[in-house]
Amino acid sequence: MDPISDMLIRIKNAQTAGHAAVLIPYSQMKHEIAKALERAGFIAGIDRKGKRVRKMLEVTLGGGGKESPAIRGVKLLSTPGLRRYLPYRDLQRASHGGIYILTTPQGVMSGSEARKQKVGGELIAEIW
Structure with a gap:
């Protein structure tokens, strides 16, 4: 599976499960996509965690929780x-x-x- 589709599916699954945030391996492209999703209102926030080799992107999920996730598909x-x-x-x-x-x-x-x-x-x- 390519990294971008993995990121999008992780966000969707975490919202469906009702999680508040999800950690995703960092890349500049994933960070830019997350910023576009934040501007569109699908996620609440993004933050870089870690240093060098173990960089992660913490995506704070928005939406109505498990009952009505922001990303439905x-x-x-x-x-x-x-x-x-x-x-x-x-x-x-x-x-x-x-x-x-x-x-x-x-x-x-x-x-x-x-x-x-x-x-x-x-x-x-x-x-x-």
């Missing part, structure tokens, strides 16, 4: 074997009232942020 769109790219004109609104997460030349952002800035990029996931 994750659909992984781009995988290491099949990358999916879209220009900003083709970015539609995400179904289920969710968001798209994209990597763009300006960094990681949601689909609505990419449309406002008129940049396309690689689709990572759809989150609702």
Whole structure:
């Protein structure tokens, strides 16, 4: 399993189980994705823990707890074997009232942020 999909599934499972926070192995890309999720309101906060080799990302979960988690579903769109790219004109609104997460030349952002800035990029996931 690739590290980004592992991160998203860990967050979803922790919210479903009713946990307050989850620890994820750190990488710069995961940190940027977590910041995009925080801006969209799916998680409450992020914090880096540890030093050098054992760096971890502590994600504080938001939402209504176990009864109504903030992340109800994750659909992984781009995988290491099949990358999916879209220009900003083709970015539609995400179904289920969710968001798209994209990597763009300006960094990681949601689909609505990419449309406002008129940049396309690689689709990572759809989150609702």
